[in-house]
Amino acid sequence: MSDAQVKTLGERQAFPPLLSVDGIKVHYGAIQALKGVSLTVGKGEVVALIGANGAGKTSTLRAVSGMLKPSAGRIQFNGHDTTNMKAHQLVPRGMAHAPEGRGVFPNMSVQENLELGAYLRTDTSGIQQDLEKSFTLFPVLKERRKQMAGTLSGGEQQMLAIARALLSKPQLLLLDEPSLGLAPQVTEAIFRTLREVNATGVSVLLVEQNAHLALNAAHYGYVLETGEVVMAGPGKALLESAEVRRAYLGE
Amino acid sequence: MAQLLQHLINGLAAGTIYALVALGYTMVYGVLKLINFAHGDVMMVGVYMGYATAFALGRDMRSSLLGVAVVFAVAMLGCALLGFFIERFAYRPLREKPRLTALITAIGISFALSYGFQLDLGFLPGAAPRAFPEVIEPVEWLVIGDRDVVVWNWQVISFGIAVALMVGLQYLVFRTRFGRAMRAVSWDHRVAALMGIPTDRVIALTFMLSSALAAGAGLLYAIKDTSVSPLMGLYVGLKAFVAAVIGGIGHVPGAVVGGLVLGLVEEFVVGYAASTWRDAVAFGFLILVLLVKPGGLFGRVAAEKV
Numbered sequence: 001m002s003d004a005q006v007k008t009l010g011e012r013q014a015f016p017p018l019l020s021v022d023g024i025k026v027h028y029g030a031i032q033a034l035k036g037v038s039l040t041v042g043k044g045e046v047v048a049l050i051g052a053n054g055a056g057k058t059s060t061l062r063a064v065s066g067m068l069k070p071s072a073g074r075i076q077f078n079g080h081d082t083t084n085m086k087a088h089q090l091v092p093r094g095m096a097h098a099p100e101g102r103g104v105f106p107n108m109s110v111q112e113n114l115e116l117g118a119y120l121r122t123d124t125s126g127i128q129q130d131l132e133k134s135f136t137l138f139p140v141l142k143e144r145r146k147q148m149a150g151t152l153s154g155g156e157q158q159m160l161a162i163a164r165a166l167l168s169k170p171q172l173l174l175l176d177e178p179s180l181g182l183a184p185q186v187t188e189a190i191f192r193t194l195r196e197v198n199a200t201g202v203s204v205l206l207v208e209q210n211a212h213l214a215l216n217a218a219h220y221g222y223v224l225e226t227g228e229v230v231m232a233g234p235g236k237a238l239l240e241s242a243e244v245r246r247a248y249l250g251e
Numbered sequence: 252m253a254q255l256l257q258h259l260i261n262g263l264a265a266g267t268i269y270a271l272v273a274l275g276y277t278m279v280y281g282v283l284k285l286i287n288f289a290h291g292d293v294m295m296v297g298v299y300m301g302y303a304t305a306f307a308l309g310r311d312m313r314s315s316l317l318g319v320a321v322v323f324a325v326a327m328l329g330c331a332l333l334g335f336f337i338e339r340f341a342y343r344p345l346r347e348k349p350r351l352t353a354l355i356t357a358i359g360i361s362f363a364l365s366y367g368f369q370l371d372l373g374f375l376p377g378a379a380p381r382a383f384p385e386v387i388e389p390v391e392w393l394v395i396g397d398r399d400v401v402v403w404n405w406q407v408i409s410f411g412i413a414v415a416l417m418v419g420l421q422y423l424v425f426r427t428r429f430g431r432a433m434r435a436v437s438w439d440h441r442v443a444a445l446m447g448i449p450t451d452r453v454i455a456l457t458f459m460l461s462s463a464l465a466a467g468a469g470l471l472y473a474i475k476d477t478s479v480s481p482l483m484g485l486y487v488g489l490k491a492f493v494a495a496v497i498g499g500i501g502h503v504p505g506a507v508v509g510g511l512v513l514g515l516v517e518e519f520v521v522g523y524a525a526s527t528w529r530d531a532v533a534f535g536f537l538i539l540v541l542l543v544k545p546g547g548l549f550g551r552v553a554a555e556k557v
Binding site: 065066067086087088091092096097099103105106107108112115116117119120164165168 | 428431432434435438439441442444445446447448449450
């Protein structure tokens with residue numbers, strides 16, 4: 001499956017390279033989830049990955065963060081070949097992944113969850129500062145810092161997952177369906193925060209089913225269909241494309 | 252009254268040993284959701300390591316304080332190593348396979364150890380039970396009345412060692428960075444890896460820790476029982492597993508309480524009914540607990556994560 005089949009719209013804004021995924025394939029037993037996905041994310045860029053259920057969005061993120069090992073293809077991050085690295089080796093290199101379903105530790109307090117995000121860091125005062133920063137970003141987490149994470153609402157858990165991911169001081173934040181199961185106002189608040197985070201220089205690779213929301217927030221977007229990238233372009237351009245509007249925006 | 256006190260003391264001494272072995276089951280279950288059926292047999296191997304060390308040290312040396320420390324250290328370190336190898340080569344390759352695969356492997360290792368140690372290979376003592384050397388020379392530590400209640404020094408030492416190990420473990424799990432990593436792996440090792448936690452290393456260390464605890468407990472058991480045999484692991488292991496389930500498997504303080512409760516129940520059955528009833532009552536008690544609280548005394552019945 002070559003890149004020639006990807007329909008590309010518009011001009012991409014230039015960012016220095018950070019992540020480059022080149023033709024990765026992923027299999028679950030006999031089922032091929034990714035048939036050769038290529039994409040890039042630049043330093044300071046927000047990139048959205050949209051597509052239907054089962055298109056391979058989550059598999060792509062998992063391969064990037066080292067949760068899954070691709071059977072073919074190459075992943076480069078920050079100048080290193082990270083194709084065969086495991087998840088825990090990528091964290092110190094600047095990758096953070098807030099997984100699907102949030103993945104907070106429900107039997108630990110909010111504070112403990114956040115501290116786990118900083119597991120590899122040893123700069124105690126820096127961690128303290130960043131904890132305060134995440135409480136400014138999500139004030140509700142400060143109120144609930146002693147509470148078990150399992151008792152938080154869905155939106156609060158999503159905020160915790162993002163805040164926890166940020167505590168590893170990532171250069172690239174991978175976000176899997178942050179809007180899933182959340183009320184529209186909560187989703188909006190999370191996307192507002194995302195822009196703030198991006199403004200501090202953190203790149204974001206965002207997986208969303210809510211294409212409208214994702215493409216509005218993203219500099220660039222990729223459309224995934226049955227394990228392949230079928231379309232790519234700046235967020236605005238994709239939003240205006242007739243095909244995307246028909247297939248993903250319900251028009 | 253004196254009799255009750257004596258049974259209480261004996262029961263607690265036996266219970267702390269069960270508790271230590273139960274902690275191993277519970278920790279490994281916590282991080283891997285695996286019932287490590289080989290755990291009791293690892294304990295047995297530890298006892299043989301201690302047995303060999305005690306003989307190597309000779310009669311005078313082994314009952315000195317230093318000698319006892321050496322016996323425990325060799326057995327515990329040796330078992331930590333054994334636990335490491337079992338995890339690395341038997342369980343890790345099956346990590347992503349269905350849980351039943353690892354469970355059957357565990358039973359296989361259990362049998363390989365318990366029956367392997369019965370082989371007549373020259374360097375192994377063979378199938379017959381052997382007298383365990385008196386590493387702690389029995390001295391009456393406390394005598395009440397006309398020998399109504401006797402507390403032996405080994406009971407006190409055993410209790411002391413067991414409590415120290417448990418307190419240490421509790422501290423490790425709930426107060427240290429490694430413990431936090433362990434609890435994170437226990438919830439979801441994939442998400443734990445996303446925090447930068449080296450999950451393989453945490454799991455290996457958990458195995459080493461639980462195996463070392465088992466070796467310590469096994470030695471205390473062998474000192475109490477004054478014997479060692481290749482099948483002791485199956486028996487003590489099964490009892491400790493029952494203790495872990497009574498307390499709620501995966502729950503650290505639960506394993507301790509389960510062990511103490513089981514030790515006391517058994518002692519009271521032996522004391523007030525008949526020793527032939529001991530095992531029947533122990534397992535009957537398990538059934539009773541599970542009928543009332545299916546997750547064990549402290550465990551919660553949680554829906555399986557998918």
